[in-house]
Amino acid sequence: MRTKAAVIREPGKQWEITELELDEPRQGEVRVKFAASGLCHSDEHLRTGDAGRLPMVGGHEGAGIVEAVGPSVTRVRPGDHVVCSFIPACGTCRYCSTGRQNLCDHGAEIGTGMLADGTFRFHDDDGTDLGGFCMLGTFSERAVVSEHSCVPVEDGIPLEIAALVGCGVPTGWGSAVYAAGVRAGETVVLFGAGGVGTNAVQGARYAGAAHVIVVDPVAFKRENARKFGATHTFATAGEAQEAVVELTRGQLADHAIITVGTLDSEVVAQATAITGKGAQITVTSMGKRDGNPLQFPADGGLVGWQRLIQGHLFGMCNPLNDIPRLLRLYRAGQLRLDELITRRYALDDVNQGYADLEAGHNIRGVIVHD
Numbered sequence: 138m139r140t141k142a143a144v145i146r147e148p149g150k151q152w153e154i155t156e157l158e159l160d161e162p163r164q165g166e167v168r169v170k171f172a173a174s175g176l177c178h179s180d181e182h183l184r185t186g187d188a189g190r191l192p193m194v195g196g197h198e199g200a201g202i203v204e205a206v207g208p209s210v211t212r213v214r215p216g217d218h219v220v221c222s223f224i225p226a227c228g229t230c231r232y233c234s235t236g237r238q239n240l241c242d243h244g245a246e247i248g249t250g251m252l253a254d255g256t257f258r259f260h261d262d263d264g265t266d267l268g269g270f271c272m273l274g275t276f277s278e279r280a281v282v283s284e285h286s287c288v289p290v291e292d293g294i295p296l297e298i299a300a301l302v303g304c305g306v307p308t309g310w311g312s313a314v315y316a317a318g319v320r321a322g323e324t325v326v327l328f329g330a331g332g333v334g335t336n337a338v339q340g341a342r343y344a345g346a347a348h349v350i351v352v353d354p355v356a357f358k359r360e361n362a363r364k365f366g367a368t369h370t371f372a373t374a375g376e377a378q379e380a381v382v383e384l385t386r387g388q389l390a391d392h393a394i395i396t397v398g399t400l401d402s403e404v405v406a407q408a409t410a411i412t413g414k415g416a417q418i419t420v421t422s423m424g425k426r427d428g429n430p431l432q433f434p435a436d437g438g439l440v441g442w443q444r445l446i447q448g449h450l451f452g453m454c455n456p457l458n459d460i461p462r463l464l465r466l467y468r469a470g471q472l473r474l475d476e477l478i479t480r481r482y483a484l485d486d487v488n489q490g491y492a493d494l495e496a497g498h499n500i501r502g503v504i505v506h507d
Contacts, residue, residue, distance in 0.1 A: 181398075
């Protein structure tokens with residue numbers, strides 16, 4: 138079968154729209170016809186060379202309809218509407234069976250796109266194998282994925298909305314609710330108000346935070362963050378620091394959550410400075426592959442003030458439980474998803490979509506497949 142897809146072949150190059158050969162699903166695999174795919178910043182790390190094995194079919198945030206299944210598939214059947222979780226969840230490995238599906242052993246090859254039998258399903262005409270990012274490749278009209286990457290959802294959920302809960306929504310929401318463990322009455326400072334950060338705002342408000350403070354240099358993102366529950370927004374960390382001192386009577390923030398596009402030492406230092414005793418710094422962002430090591434002050438900063446540094450994946454969400462849960466919250470009017478989509482693009486316009494993201498014009502762009 139032929140499928141149209143957006144591919145990164147070399148670091149620093151633009152997305153290439155091409156046609157690839159797609160294998161039929163094998164044991165435990167599913168062919169999905171994608172309806173929509175979110176333009177998440179993590180795919181931009183493919184283009185910069187900071188993630189993934191190239192060449193690679195992009196896209197790890199998508200939803201669609203199951204067209205065909207291979208032998209032994211039990212989770213879904215043809216015709217089912219599914220969200221593809223960027224972390225597979227087998228349900229039986231050590232991590233899944235102890236409530237940590239975001240660490241599922243079957244996610245070991247998300248950077249290569251190789252499936253369980255050690256092979257790939259996308260192929261160039263010259264025979265070159267291509268992986269799908271996060272074992273998916275949702276920047277393709279169709280993909281063959283593990284059934285462990287598929288989460289069935291209700292047919293009544295619009296698929297372009299459902300696509301968002303494959304990565305950005307649970308990662309952001311879970312950053313606050315699960316990874317940070319925000320509690321009622323606390324003060325939370327979020328660095329970065331893009332697609333993930335905006336959902337961290339929603340999560341912090343859902344958890345009952347008294348002050349949800351956003352730091353982002355882009356005015357559009359700061360304004361948008363207020364619509365999703367931010368109580369205060371600032372262009373710089375210095376401005377936010379002054380406000381936090383006043384709001385907390387010098388106690389500083391209980392939480393700093395870092396959701397900027399690219400993690401660096403400067404934002405880590407800012408997050409450390411804005412938090413008080415017993416506070417937590419939650420790191421959601423990815424750094425550059427060859428970036429400098431991050432440093433935390435140990436004398437009086439980390440140890441003396443008993444701060445906790447928490448990294449995480451997928452907001453510590455469990456895909457099989459939390460993807461349907463978040464969609465239920467959406468249907469109940471307790472989670473805003475429609476408003477996350479700033480612009481819709483055809484697959485041919487993927488480069489424009491990422492240009493808009495880098496320019497700060499989008500909270501979440503979405504590719505709508507024909």
